[in-house]
Amino acid sequence: MPNDGAGAAARAMPLSADHRIASLEAFQVSWRPNDPPGRRTAIVRVRTDSGLTGYGEASPMMGGEHSLLVARDFADSLVGADPFDQAVIHDKLLHRYIKLGPEGAVTGALAALDIALWDIKGKALGLPIYKLLGGAWRTKLPFYASIGGNANRSVDEVVRVVEQRWKAESPAAIKIRWDGDRTRQDYDIPGDIAKARAVRALVGDDFPLAFDANNQYSVGGAIRVGRVLEELGYIWFEEPVQHYDVRAMGEVAQRLDITVSASEQTYTTQALVDMIEAGVRMVQPDIVKMGGITGLMQCAAICFAHGVELVPHQTQPGLGHVANLHVLATLMHNTKPAEFADPDDRMHVAFENPPVPRDGSFEIPDGPGLGLRVRDGEIDRRRS
Known part of the structure; x- marks a missing residue:
């Protein structure tokens, strides 16, 4: 073919x-x-x-x-x-x-x-897809460095890893993710707070930071941590409680001043509306879970109608990432940078023009469709 x-x-x-x-x-x-x-x-x-x-x-x-x-x-x-x-x-x-x-x-x-x-x-x-969606407000999008695995690191290790990404990538913001054991609620709140304080001290008072709890707190624990994040000037607090407990997520969002985000693990537009109606004001559906481009554009319309920030979750370094960028380009109220998860070039061999960040931003390919020039042979050689 x-x-x-x-x-x-x-x-x-x-x-x-x-x-x-x-x-x-x-x-x-x-x-x-x-x-x-x-x-x-x-x-x-x-x-x-x-x-x-x-x-x-x-x-x-x-x-x-x-x-x-x-x-x-x-x-x-x-x-x-x-x-x-x-x-x-x-x-x-x-x-x-x-x-x-x-x-x-x-x-x-x-x-x-x-x-x-x-x-x-x-x-x-x-x-390009962004043209089919109505056109791009911008074709160069800043990203935030999403840094995972911090639940099992010491304070010094967290600081070291964050400093490496910060200096290497020049991101517009940094998010520290916990990726901890979701069955152990409130396991080490003092340690989590110490890590949050240390990262703030590293980057200074004005650099944008976010904290992704990966669902590891009770309502009370989330409020305790959230109050400290407010003091430290973090700009959002992601999935502080279990994602399926919509009532609890809404309670935390309404009791804190910091923006609470959720919906990375939301798969339908109806479930997204439930989260918004619970009180969450920033939602993060993922294009490879939430109906693809069609689904994410529906989410954008919902968020616009409700006055809610849409900041899609995205961890896939190739096809999913570029599809997400095409959608983000079309959003008038694009309030936060795009997510760039732990760097991984494993998919780059499949493309003549892999998505590579430069100077803290991604350029959206302007070729037809996704704009990725695919090497079918490389993909087929690696089929499992």
């Missing part, structure tokens, strides 16, 4: 051309030898009978294996469908598989398919 990632995809098909889905593949990619399942990437590749190929990425939980099982079931029903009908396809499939979710594996599979179909639409029209 043709590799339109570098050549044919850059040439737009005539608007009168009839594009039909010819095939859908859903598979894992192991970027490095002996990658454990959780480090693999879940990819959906859609080909049309006109020679175009679209690429999408599913939720990475357990390497996306559960989402790929669902996506493989999509294949037969999609052959012959018009990729421009991506919203209709999304809703038909969601309701066909609704009893498997509607959260988690199903929405991850739908996200990957949606991103791939938008990629095809852009290639068919010779336009």
Whole structure:
């Protein structure tokens, strides 16, 4: 099959051309030898009978294996469908598989398919996705360094790791993540506070900082930590309590002055509205979990209507990351930098133009579709 990632995809098909889905593949990619399942990437590749190929990425939980099982079931029903009908396809499939979710594996599979179909639409029209979404307010987006693994580090180790990222990347902001054991609530609040104080001392009073608790506090513990973060000038407090306890998340948000954020683990627009109505004023749905580009644009409309900040969660370094940037470019009220999680270039081999940060920002590719020039051969060699 043709590799339109570098050549044919850059040439737009005539608007009168009839594009039909010819095939859908859903598979894992192991970027490095002996990658454990959780480090693999879940990819959906859609080909049309006109020679175009679209690429999408599913939720990475357990390497996306559960989402790929669902996506493989999509294949037969999609052959012959018009990729421009991506919203209709999304809703038909969601309701066909609704009893498997509607959260988690199903929405991850739908996200990957949606991103791939938008990629095809852009290639068919010779336009980047952000143009199809209404245009970009900006095509160069600052990022914040999202630094994980701090629950098990000493204060000195946290400071060392943060200082390395800060100096190496020149981010617009820094978020320290705990990634701790969610079954051990309020395990080391004094230690957590000491780490927050040490990072503030490192970067100075005015540098933007955020604190991601990864769901590790009770309501009382979250309020105790949140009060200190307010004193230290942190700009947001992410998922302080269990994500599924919407009432508790709302209570913490309403009792603190610091902005409390949530919804990284929210998978439907209805659940997003529930979180907002509970009192959360900054939400962070993830494009590879929340309906892809179509779903994230729906979230943007909801947030605009409710006066809530949309700051999408994003940890995937390739397809998901670039899809997220296309959406962020279209948001008028883009109040925070884009997330750049722990640096990882493992997917770069698959692209002629991998997304690489420069001077604290990412440039959105301006080629058709996602704008990524894909090396199909490199992907296929690494299929699991």
